[in-house]
Amino acid sequence: MELALLVHHAYTNLFAMKYLLWFWGAVLLVVIAWRYNAVPLAAEWKGEKVKPGGANHEYARFRKTIDSLHKPAIAYARALHMNDSIALIADYSVHSGLKRMAVVQLKSGTILDTGLVAHGNGAIRFAEQPVFSNTPESHCSSLGRYRIGNAYPGRFGVSYKLHGLDKSNSNALARFVVLHPYDCVPDGTVYPDYLCNSQGCPMVSYAFLKRLSGYINVSQQPLLLWIVN
Numbered sequence: 001m002e003l004a005l006l007v008h009h010a011y012t013n014l015f016a017m018k019y020l021l022w023f024w025g026a027v028l029l030v031v032i033a034w035r036y037n038a039v040p041l042a043a044e045w046k047g048e049k050v051k052p053g054g055a056n057h058e059y060a061r062f063r064k065t066i067d068s069l070h071k072p073a074i075a076y077a078r079a080l081h082m083n084d085s086i087a088l089i090a091d092y093s094v095h096s097g098l099k100r101m102a103v104v105q106l107k108s109g110t111i112l113d114t115g116l117v118a119h120g121n122g123a124i125r126f127a128e129q130p131v132f133s134n135t136p137e138s139h140c141s142s143l144g145r146y147r148i149g150n151a152y153p154g155r156f157g158v159s160y161k162l163h164g165l166d167k168s169n170s171n172a173l174a175r176f177v178v179l180h181p182y183d184c185v186p187d188g189t190v191y192p193d194y195l196c197n198s199q200g201c202p203m204v205s206y207a208f209l210k211r212l213s214g215y216i217n218v219s220q221q222p223l224l225l226w227i228v229n
Contacts, residue, residue: 054105118204144165145165182203
């Protein structure tokens with residue numbers, strides 16, 4: 001009888017231990033899945049070679065930004081006689097090592113292309129996170145809506161003038177804030193490393209600017225660039 005009780009208690013304890021191991025194992029798998037991006041990438045970024053550590057969550061946030069802006073951008077573009085079909089949207093809250101500028105089909109919110117874009121260094125040696133200002137010589141990025149102007153042969157190749165349309169970026173033209181390429185910006189992601197800084201300009205890769213030019217140059221109306229954070 002005593003032996004039977006001992007066996008029963010041992011079996012019960014073993015079952016409880018197995019249950020606890022299963023439970024904590026499941027918890028550990030959930031944590032690992034979250035930490036190492038088991039969440040599928042949005043269709044627009046599938047095939048993107050990124051190291052684990054939160055990239056999918058960054059891209060999900062960018063997708064939400066686009067979802068919230070593409071319809072308001074239509075009304076704004078129409079009011080200012082700009083292209084109301086396509087616009088550029090950049091979200092500087094997304095890690096700079098990821099593709100955080102997109103060409104967006106405004107009616108549907110479909111992403112047509114994406115690329116890296118650098119933010120300003122804020123007059124310090126290197127800024128991992130953007131600091132925003134509209135002040136001349138600040139070397140900061142400026143949030144807000146821009147009208148993409150004429151192309152011109154800039155210091156780093158073909159560039160586009162930017163006309164600030166909000167109080168937060170009204171000095172863009174006077175500050176020589178332009179859309180331009182630079183060779184420190186690759187065409188592929190560098191995440192989890194940070195991208196190089198600009199001196200306040202939205203700075204992209206040569207390959208991405210060439211693709212952007214295909215949209216900008218054929219448009220009969222100016223394109224909108226909307227930078228948010």
